Amino acid sequence: MSLEKRTPVVDDVGVTEDGVDYDALADLLGDSIIDREHHVNAEGFVIRPDDVQSVLRTLKDEAGFDHCSCVTAQDYDDRYESIYHLKKYRDPTQEVSVVVPTPKDDPRHQTGSDVYETANWHEREAYDLVGIEYDDHPDQRRILLPETWQGHPLSQDFNQDQPQVVSLREHANPLQDDKQSPDDPDTMFINIGPHHPATHGVLHVKTVLDGEQIVDIDPDIGYLHRCEEQMCQQGTYRHQIMPYPDRWDYISAGILNEWAYARAAEDLADIEVPEYAQVIRTMSAEMCRIASHSLALATFALDVFGDFTAVFQYGIRDREIAQDLLEDLTGQRLMFNYLRLGGVAWDLPEPREEYFEKIRDFLDDLPEKLAEYHDLVTGNEIFQMRCVDTGILTPEKVKDYGATGPVARGSGVDYDLRRDDPYGYYDELDWDVVTEDGCDNFSRVLVRLRELEESARIIEQCVDLLEEWPEDDRTIQANVPRTLKPDPDREIYRAVEGAKGELGIYIRSDGTDKPARFKIRSPCFSNLQSLAEMSEGEYIPDMIASLGSLDIVLGEVDR
Amino acid sequence: MQSETPLPSAMADLLGLDPSNPLVIFVMAFVASLVVASGLLTLVAVSGIWGKRKITAAFTDRIAVNRHGPMGLLIIPADALRLLSKELIIPEGVDRPAWDLGPLIMVFSALAGFAVIPMGNGIQIADPEVGLAYVFAMASVASLGLVMAGYSSNNKYSFLGGLRAVAQNLAYEIPLILTGMSVVIFAGSLRMSTIVAEQADTLIALGPVAIPQWYAFVNPFAFVLFMVANLAEVGRNPFDIPEAPTEIVAGWQTEYSSVYFVLAYLSEFIHIFLGGAIIATIFLGGPAGPVLPGIVWFLIKIVAVYLFTQWARSAVPRVRIDQLIEIGWKGMLVLSFANLVLTAIIVGVIA
Numbered sequence: 001m002s003l004e005k006r007t008p009v010v011d012d013v014g015v016t017e018d019g020v021d022y023d024a025l026a027d028l029l030g031d032s033i034i035d036r037e038h039h040v041n042a043e044g045f046v047i048r049p050d051d052v053q054s055v056l057r058t059l060k061d062e063a064g065f066d067h068c069s070c071v072t073a074q075d076y077d078d079r080y081e082s083i084y085h086l087k088k089y090r091d092p093t094q095e096v097s098v099v100v101p102t103p104k105d106d107p108r109h110q111t112g113s114d115v116y117e118t119a120n121w122h123e124r125e126a127y128d129l130v131g132i133e134y135d136d137h138p139d140q141r142r143i144l145l146p147e148t149w150q151g152h153p154l155s156q157d158f159n160q161d162q163p164q165v166v167s168l169r170e171h172a173n174p175l176q177d178d179k180q181s182p183d184d185p186d187t188m189f190i191n192i193g194p195h196h197p198a199t200h201g202v203l204h205v206k207t208v209l210d211g212e213q214i215v216d217i218d219p220d221i222g223y224l225h226r227c228e229e230q231m232c233q234q235g236t237y238r239h240q241i242m243p244y245p246d247r248w249d250y251i252s253a254g255i256l257n258e259w260a261y262a263r264a265a266e267d268l269a270d271i272e273v274p275e276y277a278q279v280i281r282t283m284s285a286e287m288c289r290i291a292s293h294s295l296a297l298a299t300f301a302l303d304v305f306g307d308f309t310a311v312f313q314y315g316i317r318d319r320e321i322a323q324d325l326l327e328d329l330t331g332q333r334l335m336f337n338y339l340r341l342g343g344v345a346w347d348l349p350e351p352r353e354e355y356f357e358k359i360r361d362f363l364d365d366l367p368e369k370l371a372e373y374h375d376l377v378t379g380n381e382i383f384q385m386r387c388v389d390t391g392i393l394t395p396e397k398v399k400d401y402g403a404t405g406p407v408a409r410g411s412g413v414d415y416d417l418r419r420d421d422p423y424g425y426y427d428e429l430d431w432d433v434v435t436e437d438g439c440d441n442f443s444r445v446l447v448r449l450r451e452l453e454e455s456a457r458i459i460e461q462c463v464d465l466l467e468e469w470p471e472d473d474r475t476i477q478a479n480v481p482r483t484l485k486p487d488p489d490r491e492i493y494r495a496v497e498g499a500k501g502e503l504g505i506y507i508r509s510d511g512t513d514k515p516a517r518f519k520i521r522s523p524c525f526s527n528l529q530s531l532a533e534m535s536e537g538e539y540i541p542d543m544i545a546s547l548g549s550l551d552i553v554l555g556e557v558d559r
Numbered sequence: 560m561q562s563e564t565p566l567p568s569a570m571a572d573l574l575g576l577d578p579s580n581p582l583v584i585f586v587m588a589f590v591a592s593l594v595v596a597s598g599l600l601t602l603v604a605v606s607g608i609w610g611k612r613k614i615t616a617a618f619t620d621r622i623a624v625n626r627h628g629p630m631g632l633l634i635i636p637a638d639a640l641r642l643l644s645k646e647l648i649i650p651e652g653v654d655r656p657a658w659d660l661g662p663l664i665m666v667f668s669a670l671a672g673f674a675v676i677p678m679g680n681g682i683q684i685a686d687p688e689v690g691l692a693y694v695f696a697m698a699s700v701a702s703l704g705l706v707m708a709g710y711s712s713n714n715k716y717s718f719l720g721g722l723r724a725v726a727q728n729l730a731y732e733i734p735l736i737l738t739g740m741s742v743v744i745f746a747g748s749l750r751m752s753t754i755v756a757e758q759a760d761t762l763i764a765l766g767p768v769a770i771p772q773w774y775a776f777v778n779p780f781a782f783v784l785f786m787v788a789n790l791a792e793v794g795r796n797p798f799d800i801p802e803a804p805t806e807i808v809a810g811w812q813t814e815y816s817s818v819y820f821v822l823a824y825l826s827e828f829i830h831i832f833l834g835g836a837i838i839a840t841i842f843l844g845g846p847a848g849p850v851l852p853g854i855v856w857f858l859i860k861i862v863a864v865y866l867f868t869q870w871a872r873s874a875v876p877r878v879r880i881d882q883l884i885e886i887g888w889k890g891m892l893v894l895s896f897a898n899l900v901l902t903a904i905i906v907g908v909i910a
Contacts, residue, residue: 190715198805305876313619382876541879
């Protein structure tokens, strides 16, 4: 088995062979802790609002929690609360939650963005949607909603019927005084997007240029915000939430997203998934990854080659084959809705042999196609000229920004939840985690191309397993109660390796059949935050290429 | 400056008019230009509206237009009608008439270049002594149109595109012309008909097959240099930087719609064909070729160059603007000077 199991990291404070010793961590933090909570995934330390920075700093520097995966904000009847979900890049199974309650009448506490750069955007979102204010935050603006929005829609006292009035002044010509940045009269302000051929959707990048070079960029997101979190909070666990994940990263990564919800909800409600269903999940998820990475390569070619190029269409062509396989399995081309809590919707299509044959044909053709891609794309001198050493993102910055997935692995950060926090059937199979050390646009493309091979390996082994599977043991769903009502106040944060990186779900139950809080940690959201780091000082074409190499899907960024 | 006018004179003869009368020649030149321009525009319509789609589709594994008429050919009138009937949007604050003149200059400069190209079967409107210099001059006038369009559009993307166009043309025009001059050293004349005639001699005879003395065979190095510089001149991948759709939307042509867009689009294709015509004339023996009539060979050659640009467009990444300037000034310029000096020495020694 070539998938190398990593030995647990035991040299950090509070780490034992069995996992994290929360008492040791509590000793480290001392008086800062005012209470302890138990979440399903980790222990939560409740701290005072003015202790946030010192606690996070201690946990990061002394206990090795270098990955601020997500910041969840929520509104209880008696308090507001921010939760910092901390992990380690070396071992993401070592988790701790830092819970910061704030009073109902004055929801404000210290920012964590001084410690983790990634908390900057997460806290902006928390401010925008829930209404918690963060002291000393460098950039306390709304992030998803328009600047003129009144109220905070996920807080309990939000009045849905309140008209959102936008004054005429706000509609003033946005181009009026943008001839240059006020600090430097030689620069030029330019809006890249929201309608621009290279932003892969409705992304708006406010750019200040000095000649052709980028002085400052500020990605403006939220154009595709569809209240996905709130919609999930209004659905029942059992069936009504599963269709939504397909619509986050809607570019063929559906089953990977569904799995994120399935994993969180199954762990929350203690549902065991039958092994047979796990193998089907693993296989279909990797098909999604192939489809998704093919499209990432295709659209990256759009950015670097130009429109209507051969590479783009080849990428689309190969994605379509994976798409067909998924359609045969799930009955849908993109919005699969195939996973169920406790298993999958139905068994493989009959006749099974024919379906396996189809998959094998696809896998057999793949190496040749990959060789073609390497000839046409990564082997091209001009392509290398454009992509090598542009859009640099150092491993330190990767961790600081909470970047995950191919973006992190392209910078040599060996982090893949499929191996490090195993779920599904991945730990039984023989495959490798791909990393590249270039830290540049080229490495990120290379990682995706090589991951196609690894996904193909996984699918092949799954097909072998499924072919041999005894007929009387093909349980596709566990026995799950018709109405799921997890115990009140159970909290869980669980992540899976989506197509773009770590896709996490936080769920808090309140004893009903619907979640009280449903928070989505989108990998694209965190990855996109690093765009400024990669592009400032570079040329416009490099910024476009970096944006392409991040492979964002605005549906997932904005949710 | 004396200039011969092969096609107008022939037409005058045909109609029984006196070719030495300047008025007759003036009128006949006008008619001849109409004929040549109509032929060119037809070629552009076929290749730009229909051919381009079919070729790109072939490269990218698609089918492209196939609904209107045989092989989708009727898309040509349909698209022409569609484009011309669209609303002409004139953005606020554009600098007229520069904004209106830009596309016109681009189209007419490219068309005017064809006046001196010998297309075989006597189709050549004028044959001045400075033919090659004239054709380069005309091809370069288009840069003026690009700058006008980019600068007057009151749009930052157009502005960036206009600046890029100037930078690119400066970087490539000089190597292009220097490489063209090495041909002049061989031919000993700037006159197009002389350049073509010089290439008719046999270079090597392989039994019954005589390989003519086309300058592409005599000096392949110059031919390759010229092909590359020509890609930059017509702004096709890897050098489609002034438009760079994924970077600066559509560069200088961002704000043009309807008829003006048609003109801008047209000018690009005419430029590609003008580039092909120059290459055919100075490197590929002009209209020369076995069996088929000269005009057919000439068309084959310019369409071949057109196919090459489409191939590059489908398969080659775009270089960055700073890389392009570097390639132009540090690479191509040096190589084209070396080529010119070596050619001069060799020709001097042999002669």
